[in-house]
Amino acid sequence: MDLFSFTECANQTHSLRALFELLVGCATKEGFSEVAYGALNFVEPLRLTEYPPPTVAVKWPPDWCDRYFKRKYHTIDPVVRRTPMLTRPFLWDQLADHYQLRPDERRVLDEAREAGLKHGMSVPLFGPLGRISVVSFASAFDDADPQDRIGHLKALAWQFHTAYGDIARPCDHGCERKVALSQREISCMRWVAEGKSSWEIGKILGISYNTVNFHVKNAMRKLDATSRIQAVAIAIRLNVL
Numbered sequence: 001m002d003l004f005s006f007t008e009c010a011n012q013t014h015s016l017r018a019l020f021e022l023l024v025g026c027a028t029k030e031g032f033s034e035v036a037y038g039a040l041n042f043v044e045p046l047r048l049t050e051y052p053p054p055t056v057a058v059k060w061p062p063d064w065c066d067r068y069f070k071r072k073y074h075t076i077d078p079v080v081r082r083t084p085m086l087t088r089p090f091l092w093d094q095l096a097d098h099y100q101l102r103p104d105e106r107r108v109l110d111e112a113r114e115a116g117l118k119h120g121m122s123v124p125l126f127g128p129l130g131r132i133s134v135v136s137f138a139s140a141f142d143d144a145d146p147q148d149r150i151g152h153l154k155a156l157a158w159q160f161h162t163a164y165g166d167i168a169r170p171c172d173h174g175c176e177r178k179v180a181l182s183q184r185e186i187s188c189m190r191w192v193a194e195g196k197s198s199w200e201i202g203k204i205l206g207i208s209y210n211t212v213n214f215h216v217k218n219a220m221r222k223l224d225a226t227s228r229i230q231a232v233a234i235a236i237r238l239n240v241l
Contacts, residue, residue, distance in 0.1 A: 004193075004236060006022065006159050007163070007237055010160070010163040013167075014167055015167070016046055016048060016057060016164065016167055019163055020048070020057040020160075023135075024059045026156055027137050027156060030137075030152060030153060031141060031149065032138060032139045032146070032149065034059060034060055034116065034117050034139070034140065035058075035138075036058045036135070037055075037056045037058075037164070038054045038055045039054055039056050039131070039133050040080060040133060041132045042129075046168035054074055055074070060115075061117075063115060064111075064115035073108050077105070078092075078095050079092060079095075079134070080134075083132065084124075084132050089121055089150050089154050090121065090122055091119070092121065096109075116138075117138035117140075118138060118140065119138065120136055120139075121150060122136040123135045123136075123153065123154050123158070125161045127161075127165065135161065151195055155229050158229045158230050159236070179235070179238055179240055181219050182215070188201055188205070189232060189235055189240075191204060192228050193236070193241060198212040219231055219235070223240075
């Protein structure tokens with residue numbers, strides 16, 4: 001399922017459970033069937049009632065889910081701890097390469113891997129008022145390669161996060177919101193949605209790299225987005241693209 005199809009389906013639901021199941025279904029087709037969504041620094045998000053904070057929705061092996069919550073692993077989970085420090089998706093397997101993890105942090109990752117959450121990756125998500133959320137994906141397969149799927153999984157995470165915002169805070173996003181992009185901005189953003197770089201878009205449209213960046217930045221500003229992927233997610237959600 002591509003981003004447009006995901007958004008079309010997401011637009012038809014006002015249920016967090018249905019939206020999360022849609023995300024899990026799409027991630028499973030990418031080879032990453034274990035998914036979690038959490039709200040890290042605000043206390044009253046819409047959540048599935050069976051999961052305590054900071055988790056909003058989870059699809060993990062039941063035994064690991066029980067252990068994680070009973071032992072309050074979120075207080076020592078390096079994914080939860082490191083997400084606020086990072087702006088880009090990161091691989092769990094690389095956390096120890098970039099940070100001096102404590103023994104209890106390493107234990108959480110080791111136990112998660114033993115429980116069936118292998119080769120995980122997480123996508124930091126930033127919202128209004130400094131809110132930080134995270135979507136994490138993991139595979140049950142030893143040969144999974146999150147680096148190969150990182151672009152698509154990142155886009156799915158942002159699409160889910162944007163749709164979740166419409167369900168959780170409809171007054172903030174508002175179905176009446178109107179955004180007017182120029183035709184050139186729309187053209188550039190459509191190619192961004194296809195995963196093209198500014199250099200590639202410039203070659204396709206016959207304009208310079210700097211001109212592409214100019215139009216993309218204008219579109220991001222109009223859409224109140226902090227990244228290209230978030231801008232694409234909002235634009236699709238608002239039927240601008």
